[in-house]
Amino acid sequence: MAVSEYQVTGMTCGHCEMSVREEVGEIAGVTGIDVSAQTGKLVVTASDEVDDAKVLAAVEEAGYQAERA
Amino acid sequence: MAVSEYQVTGMTCGHCEMSVREEVGEIAGVTGIDVSAQTGKLVVTASDEVDDAKVLAAVEEAGYQAERA
Numbered sequence: 829m830a831v832s833e834y835q836v837t838g839m840t841c842g843h844c845e846m847s848v849r850e851e852v853g854e855i856a857g858v859t860g861i862d863v864s865a866q867t868g869k870l871v872v873t874a875s876d877e878v879d880d881a882k883v884l885a886a887v888e889e890a891g892y893q894a895e896r897a
Numbered sequence: 898m899a900v901s902e903y904q905v906t907g908m909t910c911g912h913c914e915m916s917v918r919e920e921v922g923e924i925a926g927v928t929g930i931d932v933s934a935q936t937g938k939l940v941v942t943a944s945d946e947v948d949d950a951k952v953l954a955a956v957e958e959a960g961y962q963a964e965r966a
Contacts, residue, residue: 843912 830877838892839865851886899946907961908934920955
């Protein structure tokens with residue numbers, strides 16, 4: 829199991845969190861997602877190490893910017 | 898045609914606008930909806946005069962508070 833943490837900017841509400849959750853949840857191997865619009869913190873748990881580029885692309889697809897924390 | 902204006906509090910982003918739009922759009926007779934998270938302004942156009950209570954209830958259903966402007 830691997831846990832990766834990212835900092836997301838631009839989320840303002842629960843809908844935004846849900847958008848990020850949906851996109852990141854589509855990445856193969858992801859088993860858990862913890863995301864907060866308030867702090868911008870995104871924690872992704874996966875069965876194996878996730879590709880940061882995939883997570884960042886998923887967040888961008890949802891409409892926000894992220895970087896590895 | 899009747900145009901009614903409301904002030905909505907609590908919307909922060911486009912997702913919020915969409916939630917309000919969806920709920921208000923379910924009211925019979927509504928033909929147009931203009932909503933802005935930035936100003937909180939909600940303008941409802943309907944074929945006939947809409948019932949304010951229905952609009953306020955729809956906004957509340959979406960998760961926000963509104964009052965007739």
